[in-house]
Amino acid sequence: xxxxxxxxxxxxxxxxxxxxxxxxxxxxxxxxxxxxxxxxxxxxxxxxxxxxxxxxxxxxxxxxxxxxxxxxxxxxxxxxxxxxxxxxxxxxxxxxxxxxxxxxxxxxxxxxxxxxxxxxxxxxxxxxxxxxxxxxxxxxxxxxxxxxxxxxxxxxxxxxxxxxxxxxxxxxxxxxxxxxxxxxxxxxxxxxxxxxxxxxxxxxxxxxxxxxxxxxxxxxxxxxxxxxxxxxxxxxxxxxxxxxxxxxxxxxxxxxxxxxxxxxxxxxxxxxxxxxxxxxxxxxxxxxxxxxxxxxxxxxxxxxxxxxxx
Amino acid sequence: xxxxxxxxxxxxxxxxxxxxxxxxxxxxxxxxxxxxxxxxxxxxxxxxxxxxxxxxxxxxxxxxxxxxxxxxxxxxxxxxxxxxxxxxxxxxxxxxxxxxxxxxxxxxxxxxxxxxxxxxxxxxxxxxxxxxxxxxxxxxxxxxxxxxxxxxxxxxxxxxxxxxxxxxxxxxxxxxxxxxxxxxxxxxxxxxxxxxxxxxxxxxxxxxxxxxxxxxxxxxxxxxxxxxxxxxxxxxxxxxxxxxxxxxxxxxxxxxxxxxxxxxxxxxxxxxxxxx
Numbered sequence: 001x002x003x004x005x006x007x008x009x010x011x012x013x014x015x016x017x018x019x020x021x022x023x024x025x026x027x028x029x030x031x032x033x034x035x036x037x038x039x040x041x042x043x044x045x046x047x048x049x050x051x052x053x054x055x056x057x058x059x060x061x062x063x064x065x066x067x068x069x070x071x072x073x074x075x076x077x078x079x080x081x082x083x084x085x086x087x088x089x090x091x092x093x094x095x096x097x098x099x100x101x102x103x104x105x106x107x108x109x110x111x112x113x114x115x116x117x118x119x120x121x122x123x124x125x126x127x128x129x130x131x132x133x134x135x136x137x138x139x140x141x142x143x144x145x146x147x148x149x150x151x152x153x154x155x156x157x158x159x160x161x162x163x164x165x166x167x168x169x170x171x172x173x174x175x176x177x178x179x180x181x182x183x184x185x186x187x188x189x190x191x192x193x194x195x196x197x198x199x200x201x202x203x204x205x206x207x208x209x210x211x212x213x214x215x216x217x218x219x220x221x222x223x224x225x226x227x228x229x230x231x232x233x234x235x236x237x238x239x240x241x242x243x244x245x246x247x248x249x250x251x252x253x254x255x256x257x258x259x260x261x262x263x264x265x266x267x268x269x270x271x272x273x274x275x276x277x278x279x280x281x282x283x284x285x286x287x288x289x290x291x292x293x294x295x296x297x298x299x300x301x302x303x304x305x306x307x308x309x310x
Numbered sequence: 311x312x313x314x315x316x317x318x319x320x321x322x323x324x325x326x327x328x329x330x331x332x333x334x335x336x337x338x339x340x341x342x343x344x345x346x347x348x349x350x351x352x353x354x355x356x357x358x359x360x361x362x363x364x365x366x367x368x369x370x371x372x373x374x375x376x377x378x379x380x381x382x383x384x385x386x387x388x389x390x391x392x393x394x395x396x397x398x399x400x401x402x403x404x405x406x407x408x409x410x411x412x413x414x415x416x417x418x419x420x421x422x423x424x425x426x427x428x429x430x431x432x433x434x435x436x437x438x439x440x441x442x443x444x445x446x447x448x449x450x451x452x453x454x455x456x457x458x459x460x461x462x463x464x465x466x467x468x469x470x471x472x473x474x475x476x477x478x479x480x481x482x483x484x485x486x487x488x489x490x491x492x493x494x495x496x497x498x499x500x501x502x503x504x505x506x507x508x509x510x511x512x513x514x515x516x517x518x519x520x521x522x523x524x525x526x527x528x529x530x531x532x533x534x535x536x537x538x539x540x541x542x543x544x545x546x547x548x549x550x551x552x553x554x555x556x557x558x559x560x561x562x563x564x565x566x567x568x569x570x571x572x573x574x575x576x577x578x579x580x581x582x583x584x585x586x
Contacts, residue, residue, distance in 0.1 A: 043454055043484045094482075147325075150353045177400070177481040179352045179510045180550040206484050209553065248485055251553040251574065258578045264585055273553050277560055284566050284584060 003168050003200040004031035004054065005069040010224075011049055011061055023049040025224035031217075033071075033167070036194060036201045038211040038232075040247070041221035047204050050221065051170055054202070055088035056081050071167055086115055089166030089198060093173045095157035096150065104130075104148075104156050105141040111164040129163035132196060133189060151182035158189070162197050169198035173205060187214065212236065212250040212271040220247055237269040252276040311379065312340035313472065313504060314364065319373035321359055321527075333359040335527040336373070343472065346496075346505045348518035348535075352548035356527040357508045361477050364506070365395035378472065393422065396466030400478040402458035411453075411461055412437070412446040418469045436464040440494045456487020460494055473504040480514065492517065512544075512552040516572040523547050536570035 011024040023046045031037055039047050052058040053068050056075045060066035068075040073084045092098070101107035108129055112122045130137050133155040140148075145156050154174075162169070171190065175183040187210060194201045205211050211218055211232060218235045220228035227245045228235045236242060236249050239257070249257075250271045259266060266279045321334040333356045341347055351357050362368045363375060366382040375382040377391050399405055408414040412433050419429045437443045440460040445453065450461060459479055466474060476495065480488040492514065499505045507518060515521050521538045523531035525547045531538050538544065539555040551559060558571035558580065568580025 042486060177478065177510075179548060180512070181352060181548040184550075255554065255557075255574055255577060258574060259581060262578065262582050264582065273557055277557055280557075280561065280581065281564060281566075284561070284564075 001033045001071075002030055002069075003033040003035075003071060004029065004202075005067070006030070006053070007067045008062075009050075009053065009060060009066045009068060011046075011053070011058065013049075015061065023224050024053075027224070027226060029219070029226065031200065031202070034199045035217055036215050037203070037217045037219060038215035039202060039204045039219050039221065040206070040208070040211060042246075045221040046224040047221055048172065049224075051090070051172060051202070051204065054168070054170055055085050055090055057090075086164050087167045089161040089164060089169045091158055091161050091169070091171045091174055093176060095161075095174075096145075096153035099145040099153060099157055099160075102144055103142050104135070104145050107145050107156060108160045108163050111160055115164060125163045125165065126159075129159040132162065132193065133159045134185070135159065151178055151185070154178065154182075154186065155189075158186075158193075162193060166198050168200040168202065169193060170202045171204065174203070175205075175207070175210070190214070206248075208236070208248050208250040209252075209273070212252070220245060222246075232271055233269050236271045239268070313343035313378055314341040315374075315376040316340070317374045317376070319363065319370045319375060321356075321363060321368060322371045323359075333527050334363065334370075337524075337527070337529055338373075339522065339529060339532065341504065341506070343504055344499070344502055345520060346499045346518045347507070348515035348521045349506055349508045349524070350510065350512070350515050350521060350549060351524035351530070354526075355524040355547070357524055358477055359527075360524070361397065361475050361506070361508055364473070364475060365397055366391045389422075393418075393469045394471055395473040395475060396469055396471035397475045397477060398459060398462045398466060398479040400481050402455040402462070402482060405462045405465075406450040406458065409449055409451070410446075411442065411448055411450050414450055414461060415446075415464045415468050418465055422469070432468045432470070433464075436468040439467055439498070440464045441490075454487060455483045456490040459483065459487065459491045463491070463494055463498075467498070471503065473506065474498060475506045475508070477508045478510070479507075480509070480511070488514075510549075512539075512550065512555070513573070516552055516555075523549065535572040536576075539572055540570065 006027055006029040009024055009027040013021045013023055027050065041047050049058065053075065054070060059076055060068055063076055070084050071087055073080040075084060099107050101110065105126055108126045109122050112125045127137050135155055145153055148156065175186050178186060190201060215232055218230065218232050219226055220235065222245050228241055236253050242249050252270050252273050252275060255276060256266045256270050270276050270279055316337050316339050319334055319337045323331040323333055325331050349357050363370060366388045369383045377395060380387045380391060382391055406414050407417050415433045415436050416429050419432050437446055440463050442457065442460050442464060450458065480491050483491065495505055507514065509515055516535045518535065521533065521535055530547050531543050539551055544551060552573065554574045554577040555571050558568045558577055561568060566584060568577065568584065571577045571580055
């Protein structure tokens with residue numbers, strides 16, 4: 001089943017003014033239910049504009065040509081818009097800025113209440129959402145969200161979204177500003193949410209290490225167009241592509257390139273630090289030290305593939 | 311004498327009736343003029359409180375902070391200290407006071423009543439220092455995050471500060487914006503400005519001469535990046551090594567010592583030596 005179907009989607013800001021700016025340029029995109037998709041690209045590449053189409057915050061400008069269908073519901077159909085918004089959970093950047101209620105419980109209950117669920121169901125969902133994000137109900141439910149730490153506030157905000165049990169969870173830079181512990185906790189939480197609540201996850205990230213570790217599909221945007229689409233391995237190991245579109249690569253891939261320049265050749269499809277470690281250990285554990293006369297154990301570096309400028 | 315001196319500093323936030331929160335506990339340290347210091351620690355470790363203590367926004371509950379020999383608690387000197395210790399905050403969107411960029415940068419110098427010519431020359435200089443001269447007549451709202459933070463830094467530089475404190479100033483930026491800001495900061499440090507960069511990013515911390523780690527309001531680690539990363543003490547402060555240093559540590563555990571690794575370049579250097 002397709003969670004997202006987008007056809008011929010273009011969008012311009014300040015349309016028909018001298019400041020008109022094309023943010024999305026004829027996007028075609030299908031996302032299967034159950035996938036973990038990372039959307040990458042520089043600031044201004046169109047990521048946020050694309051995300052806002054997913055739950056109808058922005059409607060397609062050209063309703064005749066473009067089509068945005070989420071779980072079988074058209075984003076332009078006013079009748080299904082409400083349901084569509086319940087099915088697409090959006091976690092914006094710094095979601096803790098959107099907390100507003102005087103207790104954690106009321107804040108998280110806001111979404112499910114709006115879905116007109118009965119009070120028992122609402123309270124069950126609040127409890128479940130809090131337990132999934134790791135906030136103890138007895139300890140936190142009656143506290144003010146504004147007295148919590150940054151990481152806790154963010155978990156409250158995310159709980160408010162998942163309490164609506166969206167089928168698609170969209171996260172825009174969810175770990176920005178968190179400390180390393182908060183980051184790794186939140187990223188494992190996202191994986192857990194995918195398993196337990198929202199089968200389809202769409203994540204916007206500037207951190208290529210996170211993308212390589214989490215996503216099963218990477219979509220790169222540039223100037224409003226999709227310029228790369230594939231598994232993290234496919235996209236990041238194609239250095240001609242990453243160089244041409246100015247894409248950052250994961251740390252491990254960057255280190256492989258730096259080593260290649262110094263004559264140490266490793267497989268070009270290494271994208272995580274774990275893979276890099278195994279490859280290095282395999283090389284280092286060889287009895288004889290490596291030297292130039294010895295054939296290197298791995299694939300040769302193509303000339304045109306040169307190291308990415310970092 | 312060190313430029314910045316903290317002597318047994320404590321800071322307590324009153325939370326609500328009867329309750330209080332000790333954010334800084336008995337902290338003593340000194341920073342020399344011209345140092346590039348990274349200040350790090352988990353959320354809630356007291357980093358931002360310390361930054362606000364350093365430029366006199368907060369006064370120590372007990373203990374003393376001397377800035378070039380002047381106490382930050384000295385009411386008569388507080389404006390002088392704020393001029394000398396400039397701060398750039400996290401959110402690029404709420405640090406501008408004027409619509410047009412050059413007016414924003416001129417705000418500080420205008421406030422201290424400098425003559426017009428002096429203001430103009432300082433604004434020119436500050437915008438040039440952050441590479442934003444060509445944007446001077448533009449609207450601040452039309453800039454990227456990295457550009458906005460560079461303008462915020464220009465506003466601080468126009469006051470000719472001795473110390474530049476960045477309070478997670480790159481946290482909301484994309485990688486490109488982050489690099490822009492960090493290279494401006496590096497250049498200012500080379501020109502003699504003392505830099506204190508508060509950050510969660512260990513890659514960023516690795517760029518400093520010295521890393522100071524706070525844990526629950528106390529000084530936990532203080533040393534050069536190579537020293538701090540190899541000490542194994544970061545984890546107990548809720549922090550992680552930068553990826554390159556982490557890999558070096560794991561390889562060392564397998565019997566391959568790469569020497570001091572702080573970043574990707576030193577990792578590659580260490581590996582190449584082993585492969586020779």
